[in-house]
Amino acid sequence: MADALRPRDAEDVKGAVEWAVAQRKALEIVGHGTKRSLGRPAQVDATLDLAGLAGVTLYEPEELVLSARAGTPLREIEALLDAAGQQLAFEPMDFGPLLGGPPRQATIGGVLAANLSGPRRIKAGAARDHFLGVAAVSGRGEAFKAGGRVVKNVTGYDLCKLLAGSWGTLAAMTDVTIKTLPRPETEATVILLGLDAARAMQAMAGAMGSSCDVSGAAHFAADIAARACDDLAVGRNVTALRIEGVAPSVADRMDALRNVLRPFGMPDVVGEAQSRTLWEAVRDVVPFAVDGPAGNAIVWRLSVAPTKGAAAAQLIAQKADAAFLYDWAGGLVWAALAPTDDVGAAAVHGAIVSCGGHATLIRAPAALRASVAAFEPQSGGLGALTKRVKDAFDPRGVLGPGRMWAGV
Secondary structure: OOEEEOOOOHHHHHHHHHHHHHHOOOEEEEOOOOOOOOOOOOOOOEEEEOOOOOOEEEEEHHHOEEEEEOOOEHHHHHHHHHHOOEEOOOOOOOOHHHHOOOOOOOEHHHHHHOOOOOOOHHHHOOHHHHEEEEEEEEOOOOEEEEEOOOOOOOOOOOHHHHHOOOOOOOEEEEEEEEEOEEOOOEEEEEEEEOOOHHHHHHHHHHHHOOOOOOOEEEEEOHHHHHHHOHHHOOOOOEEEEEEEEOHHHHHHHHHHHHHHHHHHOOOEEEOHHHHHHHHHHHHOOHHHOOOOOOOOOEEEEEEOOHHHHHHHHHHHHOOOOEEEEEEHHHOEEEEEEOOOOOOHHHHHHHHHHHHOOEEEEEEOOHHHHHHOOOOOOOOHHHHHHHHHHHHHHOOOOOEOOOOOOOOO
């Protein structure tokens, strides 16, 4: 068991990294550890536990900006925003149900380090697009700051976007600043029943190309739909499209969206409460949760062009026993593969080669995570660039070595 270092402030974090550099030790950065089992198994000497760096340091609702220490629980930030009628528009998912941990334990630093984005990403952008400023300590033991408290604040390199999605392998974030936005007054969801995946992609593309301002577009087979929302357990495939805003606008756009979708069937509408339940299930991939029927499945996350989602899934299904949940209008494909299927990883990576995009292994035993590419393999110029960036921030390989790719 690796030793745990528990800094109380940014200066302690700097001291811990300096110690690791001097002693040639490797550190795993964690907040509440909700995503520790994701990626390649860690080979570290100590854990840098940032949970003690908690608390909101600035919140100005009228300026749509919030700053917090990296270990601040996401649930506390969301409660504060909710009381002010605001939200994190990128709708970060909760990995608890999917990875078998307790729900609602993520920290804001972990959300940004993993660049987590939910169904609203197709409208509001990813977490990185709302990441305004950061204070951090590099793998050299050097403290630095980047960005600020307004959107147009970058001169030179945008280090916030570089750190988003780096999974703690470049720097230990100590403080972050994010953009907040008003929470929609209400929402509703249009559903179509019985479409196959290819036809559903066409329907979602039509909806996204309309003026209806869709904020969520997902598709799942009948058994997946039953797990996502009990009220939709109708024994048929479900295609769902969400609209948010003030009530009169939502009603008008719902009527317009139904007209757009009529060539694909008879659209129905579900109200606010049922809509929220449905999209929370999509956001957190509840149909593949550990405590459900797919609890022992190997779970992959594929990011592809929306027009390629159904094709990528079909290629996987030809070689492996798999179930699929499509989000982001088909651009995000969650694949749950049978745990006894030895060809699953090859099928997933083969689909990416054919369709483009990238795949991430989300849930699997440690042995499998160590033997296959957990993150999309990088080669050529991209691989060389990734290595140079890692060497610039962390030349001794102190922070999460090998977490994303072997040797990096």
